[in-house]
Amino acid sequence: MRQLVDAAAEALVVVDTDGCVRFANREARKLFGDDALAPGCPAPFPLGAEGETAEFTLQRDDGSHLTLERRAAPVGWDSAPATLYTIRNLSALRSAEEHLVHVNRLYAALAQTSHVCARALSAEDLFEDVCRICVAHGGFRLAWIVRPNADNTEMEIVASAGPALAYLEKIRVRLTPDHPESRGPIAQALRLGIQYVCNDFTADPLTRPWHRTAEAHGLRACAVTPIHTGPTTELALAVHAGEINYFSSDLQTLLKQIADEVASGLERIAARTARRKAEQALVESEARFRQMARVNPQVFWMRDARND
Numbered sequence: 001m002r003q004l005v006d007a008a009a010e011a012l013v014v015v016d017t018d019g020c021v022r023f024a025n026r027e028a029r030k031l032f033g034d035d036a037l038a039p040g041c042p043a044p045f046p047l048g049a050e051g052e053t054a055e056f057t058l059q060r061d062d063g064s065h066l067t068l069e070r071r072a073a074p075v076g077w078d079s080a081p082a083t084l085y086t087i088r089n090l091s092a093l094r095s096a097e098e099h100l101v102h103v104n105r106l107y108a109a110l111a112q113t114s115h116v117c118a119r120a121l122s123a124e125d126l127f128e129d130v131c132r133i134c135v136a137h138g139g140f141r142l143a144w145i146v147r148p149n150a151d152n153t154e155m156e157i158v159a160s161a162g163p164a165l166a167y168l169e170k171i172r173v174r175l176t177p178d179h180p181e182s183r184g185p186i187a188q189a190l191r192l193g194i195q196y197v198c199n200d201f202t203a204d205p206l207t208r209p210w211h212r213t214a215e216a217h218g219l220r221a222c223a224v225t226p227i228h229t230g231p232t233t234e235l236a237l238a239v240h241a242g243e244i245n246y247f248s249s250d251l252q253t254l255l256k257q258i259a260d261e262v263a264s265g266l267e268r269i270a271a272r273t274a275r276r277k278a279e280q281a282l283v284e285s286e287a288r289f290r291q292m293a294r295v296n297p298q299v300f301w302m303r304d305a306r307n308d
Contacts, residue, residue, distance in 0.1 A: 011087040014077050015043045022077050048072045067094045106254040109137040113258050117265030126265050127159035134239050135162040142240040146186055155186055167217040171210050180209050186236055189224040193233040196224045197252055200244045221246040225259040229266050
C-alpha cells in the first residue's frame with residue numbers, strides 16, 4: 001500500500017491521532033517540502049473530521065500562495081488508526097475563475113463608458129465619469145486621467161476616483177528629462193503613444209520613484225493607456241490594481257477599447273460644441289442683418305446665383 005500511495009498523482013498525507021505526519025507521498029512533498037512533512041512533525045495544514053472537505057491557503061517560501069483542498073478519510077497505518085488526507089491544488093482553477101470575474105467587470109466598465117461617452121456634454125464630466133466607472137465596475141483601486149501641464153514640465157490630473165486617492169496627493173510626475181519620473185509609465189505611454197503595463201509595480205525599475213508610496217496604498221500593478229485624440233497623444237488613462245500580475249492580455253485589450261471610447265466621446269463633444277458655435281454665429285449674423293435693415297433707409301434685396 002505504501003508504494004501505491006507514494007506513486008499517486010494527488011498529494012496524500014497520512015496523519016496519526018495526535019495530528020503528526022506518519023507518511024507523505026512525492027506529490028505532497030512537492031507542495032509542502034520535505035522538512036514540513038518529515039515523520040513525527042505536526043501536519044502543516046488544518047486537520048478536519050473524517051469525510052470533511054475544505055479549502056485552505058498555503059503560503060510558500062517564495063511568498064506565493066496556493067489554494068488547496070483537503071479531504072479526510074479514515075485509514076489504518078502500521079496497525080494503528082490514522083487519517084488519510086487527499087490534497088488537491090486548486091490554484092489554477094481559482095485563478096481562472098478570478099480572471100473571468102476581472103474580465104466580466106471590465107466588460108461592464110466598457111459598456112458603461114460607451115453609454116456615458118455618447119451623452120457627455122463636456123470633457124470634464126466625461127473624464128470624471130470614466131474614472132468613476134473604472135473603479136465601480138472595473139474593480140480598480142485607483143483610476144485617473146492625466147495630461148501635460150501648460151509648459152509641458154509636469155503631469156496634471158484632470159479626473160480621478162478610487163479608494164487609493166490619497167496616493168495622488170503624495171506623488172508628482174515630472175516630464176523634464178533630468179528627472180527619473182520622466183521615464184515612468186505615464187511619461188512612457190504619452191511619449192511613445194502606446195500602452196504601458198506594469199504587473200509588479202514595486203519590482204519595476206521605471207516606477208522606483210513611487211515604490212514606497214504605492215506599497216503604502218496597496219497598489220501592486222498598473223496599466224497606462226493613451227487616449228488618442230489627434231496626431232499627438234496628450235491624455236492617458238491610468239488604472240491600478242491591488243494584486244500583481246493582474247493585467248492579462250484580455251484586460252489590456254479592454255482598456256484600449258475604453259480609451260478609444262473616450263477619444264470618440266471627446267470627438268462628439270468637440271463636434272457638438274462647433275455646431276453650437278456655428279448656430280450661434282448664424283443667429284447673431286441674422287440679428288445684425290435685421291438691425292441694419294431697420295436702420296438703413298436703403299432697400300435690401302437678396303437673390304441667388306440664377307438671379308431669381
